[in-house]
Every structure is written in C-alpha cells, then in structure tokens.
Amino acid sequence: MGFRGPGHPAAFANKLTQSNMELTISIILGFMIIGAIYAIHARDLLSAVVAMGIVGYGLVVCFLLLKAPDLAIVQIVVETITLVIMVAVVLDSTREELKISLDRRAIVQVIAGLIVFAGLFYFFTLAIENLDPLGIHTMRMSETYVNGAVEKTGSINLVTGVLFDFRAYDTLGEAVILYIAALGVLTLLRIKGKK
C-alpha cells in the first residue's frame, strides 16, 4: 500500500481481511443493484428517488471500505443535497410517472442509439486488446507519485498532494466545470429576462 500519514483514520478498515471485505462490498453492491432496479420500475416517483438514495449511500460505504475517505465525504454531502433537491422537485410537480408511447420518431431514435452503441463497442473491443492481462498493475506513473509525494509537495495527505500539486490542472478544470454549471443553471432559470 502507499504512504499513510500519522493519524490517518484508515486503521479500522484493516480489521477486515481481504476476502471478508470483498464479500461485504459484494453484498452492498447487490443492495445497490436492487435499489437501482426498483428505482426504474417504481410507480411512485418519490419512492424511486429514495431508492436512488440507496445507491448513493451504498457507494459511500463502499468508498469507506476501500479506504477512500476523501471521496466518501464528498459523496455523502453531494448525495444528501441532491436527494433534498430531487424530493423537493417530486413533491412540487407530480408523483406519477409519465406514459411514454412508441411512435415512429421514438423508433428512429432507438435505432440511432443502437448504431452509436455498436460503433463505440467496436472501439472498446479494439482498446481492450491492447490492455495488460487482468491482475497486472500498470504503475508506471503512480509509482513516482506514491513514493515521492511527501518530499515534493510537503502534504502528508497523498490525495491532496496529487490533486492540488501534481494534477493542479485537473483541479482547476473541475472547479471551472462547477462554475460553468452554476452559470448554466442561472441562465436557464431566469424568469425576468424571458419576458
């Protein structure tokens, strides 16, 4: 495993052995799949939203078990906020699902989607032929990150060291994405300008 600073709260996960952890994650993944399937087929939209909550919070537990607390914090907060917004939307509009009828236009769209899927699948098969066989890690880039991060960045949280120093461009891009998302929402939801 990589470098872990003093006081890193990952010790609790070491109690679980490898096979135990895989079993636990498999059970949680099973629950997530059940929740997702229920969310598709639920008649009531509110229960569909709550079933989507199972998927989100199950993902949080998976992140914690896989020793990624940084991701787990973000996931749990964002999941809660989106759940609140979705529940508000469902309570405010309708709780019934809309009926979708198959007309000619829908069939054309489905066929177009299938063609795009086939094209992407062709490139996917091309790509996996060039991958290393399963079980061999390609650590060419991350090895230098894991070994020299503390000396190079001075940050004992390796994730922050990578995100905010080696990959500072990525972080700037993510921040710009959020900024543009907020701009887009403000632009789409203005009422005074439309009149």
Place this chain on the structure above:
Amino acid sequence: MIVKKVTPLLAGLIFLFGVYIVLHGHLTPGGGFAGGAIIAGAFILLILAYGSSALNLRKEVAGSSNTESVALLMVCILAIMGLLFGAKVFFFNFLPKGTPGELLSAGFIPLYNIFIGIEVAGAILTIFLALVIFKEESSK
C-alpha cells in the same frame, strides 16, 4: 418549531466543520471539494428550515455568484504567480514547504484548497438558490 430552534445551533457547527475540512485538507482526508460542499450544506439547511421568504434570496444569489467568481479568479492568479516566481511552470508550488504534518506547510496547497473550497461552496449554493428563486417566482 423544533427544526427552527435546532437549525441555528447545528448550522454553525456544520459551517465550522466545513472550514476545518478545508483548512486541514493537506493533513487529513477531505479538502476543498468536500469542505466546500459541507459549507454549502450549512447554508442550504438554514434556507430549508426558515423558508425562502425569510431571506432576501435575490441579494444572496448575487453574493454567492460573485463570491465564486472571485474565488475562481484567485485560483487563476495563484497559478500565474507560479509562473512569475520560481520555475516558469503554471501551478508551480512556489511557497516554502515547511515541515510535513504541520498546519502551515505544503507550500501553496492550503491556499489553493481554501479558494477551491470557497468556489465549490459558492457554486453549489448558487445552483440551489437559483432553483428556489425559480420556484418562488413561477408560483406567483
């Protein structure tokens, strides 16, 4: 009634926890994104508890969008300062590193964390406020 009594006590604690997560981003799990989302969550909790009529939402959405714009601008300025001082590299970590493990260490990573935290909090709050304002105005 219970919600209105408890929310001001809790919202301050949640806000402080978010600030802690942002400031200790280079020491403990978390960082700008997680802390910013938590800070936005504190404000969203206040808005949900007190209803949208209690606050001047128009003013607030202008403030939050201005805040996130300034924070993103500061991130870009930090990046360009890496060009001016030290090596000629965008996002060069030009500040002294300090001893790993202390609060004031890791060069400009804490600063960068703080501005990203403000930006994320402003963006999420802006999106939420825009939705609330849209609902208020369309129901009129």
